[in-house]
Amino acid sequence: xxxxxxxxxxxxxxxxxxxxxxxxxxxxxxxxxxxxxxxxxxxxxxxxxxxxxxxxxxxxxxxxxxxxxxxxxxxxxxxxxxxxxxxxxxxxxxxxxxxxxxxxxxxxxxxxxxxxxxxxxxxxxxxxxxxxxxxxxxxxxxxxxxxxxxxxxxxxxxxxxxxxxxxxxxxxxxxxxxxxxxxxxxxxxxxxxxxxxxxxxxxxxxxxxxxxxxxxxxxxxxxxxxxxxxxxxxxxxxxxxxxxxxxxxxxxxxxxxxxxxxxxxxxxxxxxxxxxxxxxxxxxxxxxxxxxxxxxxxxxxxxxxxxxxxxxxxxxxxxxxxxxxxxxxxxxxxxxxxxx
Numbered sequence: 001x002x003x004x005x006x007x008x009x010x011x012x013x014x015x016x017x018x019x020x021x022x023x024x025x026x027x028x029x030x031x032x033x034x035x036x037x038x039x040x041x042x043x044x045x046x047x048x049x050x051x052x053x054x055x056x057x058x059x060x061x062x063x064x065x066x067x068x069x070x071x072x073x074x075x076x077x078x079x080x081x082x083x084x085x086x087x088x089x090x091x092x093x094x095x096x097x098x099x100x101x102x103x104x105x106x107x108x109x110x111x112x113x114x115x116x117x118x119x120x121x122x123x124x125x126x127x128x129x130x131x132x133x134x135x136x137x138x139x140x141x142x143x144x145x146x147x148x149x150x151x152x153x154x155x156x157x158x159x160x161x162x163x164x165x166x167x168x169x170x171x172x173x174x175x176x177x178x179x180x181x182x183x184x185x186x187x188x189x190x191x192x193x194x195x196x197x198x199x200x201x202x203x204x205x206x207x208x209x210x211x212x213x214x215x216x217x218x219x220x221x222x223x224x225x226x227x228x229x230x231x232x233x234x235x236x237x238x239x240x241x242x243x244x245x246x247x248x249x250x251x252x253x254x255x256x257x258x259x260x261x262x263x264x265x266x267x268x269x270x271x272x273x274x275x276x277x278x279x280x281x282x283x284x285x286x287x288x289x290x291x292x293x294x295x296x297x298x299x300x301x302x303x304x305x306x307x308x309x310x311x312x313x314x315x316x317x318x319x320x321x322x323x324x325x326x327x328x329x330x331x332x333x334x335x336x337x338x339x340x
Contacts, residue, residue: 032091033249036063042080048203048253049075049263059234065248067234073262076227076254078246085250086199089138089159096165100139100294104169110141111283111296116194117145118278119223122334123190126219126272130189133213135179135206136196140166141294156182180205188213191220198224198251207267214339220269222335223277227254232328257326260335270340276316276330279309 046053047070055068058076068079082088102108110116119142129150134143137155139162146153154173157163163176175182180202191210200206210220225247231254233245246254255263261271284302285293299306309331316330326333 033088034062037065037082037249039064041083043083045077045079045081045201047073047075048077048201049073049259049266055079058231059246059248061244061246061248067246067248067254073259075259075263076231076256078248078252078254081201081252082249085201085252086158088250090161093161093164096139096161099292100141103141103294104165108295110294112141112280113145113296115278115280116142119192119194119221119334120145122275122336123192123219123221126336127189131186132190132192133186133188135191135193135210136199137166137172137174138162140170140172140174142192142194143172144170179209182209182213184213186213187215187218189215189218191218193220193222195223195225197222198253198255201252203253203263204267207264207269210337211267211269211339216339218338219272220337222260222337224255224260224333224335225251226276226326226328226330226333227256227259228326228328229331230254255333257333260333264335264337268340269337272336272338273334274326274336275334276313276320276326277332277334279313279331281306281309 042064047055050070050073052070052072054071056071057066057068059067061067064080065082066079067076069076097104100110103110130152132143132146132151132153134153134155137143137157138159140155143153143155143166154175155163155166156175156177156179157166158176158178160176163174166172166174191214197203197206214220230246233239237245257274261274264271281296281302282305283293283295284297284305285291285295288301312329312331316326319329320326
C-alpha cells in the first residue's frame with residue numbers, strides 16, 4: 001500500500017533530516033526559516049498599494065518582523081520585513097528532494113494534489129485548453145497535473161534550486177528568473193499564481209507584467225491566503241499557540257477581498273470573480289517522525305485539523321453564497337482576473 005511506502009521512507013530518513021537548531025527551524029528541510037531575524041536582515045517599507053507611511057501595528061513575529069495595517073488604504077502588509085524573503089526557498093537541492101522523494105518517484109501523491117486538481121477544474125471553466133504560464137511553480141507539483149494533450153505549460157521560478165528540481169524530475173519548461181525579468185514574445189491564455197502573490201514585494205510591477213503577457217481574452221488565476229482569517233487568528237491567538245499566524249518571514253502582503261480587488265484594478269485589470277478557496281491540509285509528519293515531508297498525512301493522525309479546516313471552508317462557502325463576501329471564515333481566496 002502507498003501509505004506503507006511513506007511510513008517506511010519517512011522513518012528511514014528521519015535521522016538524516018533532523019537539523020541543528022542554529023537559530024533555524026526545520027519547517028522545510030531544503031529551506032531556511034530563522035527563529036529570530038536581526039536588524040541587518042530586515043528593512044522598513046511603505047505601504048505597497050498607496051506608498052504612504054502611516055500604519056498601525058497588528059503583530060510582531062520572529063522578534064523583529066512586524067505586521068501592520070495602512071491607515072490610509074487598509075492594506076495589511078509585513079513591516080519590517082525580510083530584505084530577501086524569497087531566499088527562504090533557495091536551499092539545498094538534495095534536502096528538497098528528500099522532502100518529496102516518493103512524489104518524484106511516482107509512489108505517493110502530493111498533499112495538495114486535491115487542491116491543485118480543483119484549481120485546474122476552476123480554470124477550465126474559463127479556458128478549456130491553451131497555454132499556461134505558472135508564476136512561482138516551485139518544484140512543479142501544480143504544473144505536472146495539467147493534461148498535456150490540452151495544455152502547453154511552462155513556468156517562471158526565481159529559486160534556482162526549485163526550478164532545477166521541476167525540470168529534472170517532471171521535464172517541465174521552467175525559466176529561472178523573477179517574472180518582471182522574464183523575456184518572451186509569447187502571449188498566454190492563462191497565467192497562474194498559486195500561493196505566490198502574497199510573497200511579492202512589488203505587486204503592481206507583477207500585475208503590469210501579467211497584463212502585458214496575457215492574451216486579450218486570457219485570464220490570470222491567483223490564489224492567496226485571506227488576511228481576514230489571519231487577523232481572526234491574531235485576535236484569538238491563545239487558540240493558536242506556537243503556530244505561525246501571519247507567516248511574515250515569507251509573506252509580505254496579507255490581502256483581503258477588498259484590498260486585492262483594489263490592487264488588481266489599480267493596474268488596469270478587471271476582477272471577474274473572487275471566491276473562497278478550500279483549506280490546505282498540511283502534512284503532520286514532523287509531529288511523528290521529526291521531519292517535514294510533502295506527502296499527505298493519513299487521516300487518523302490529522303483528522304481533528306482536517307475536520308476543523310473543512311468545516312471552516314463549508315461555512316465560508318455558505319456565507320459567500322448568501323452575501324458574496326469573504327470574511328474570516330475562509331483561509332484562502334481565489335481571484336480570477338482579465339484584461340480590461
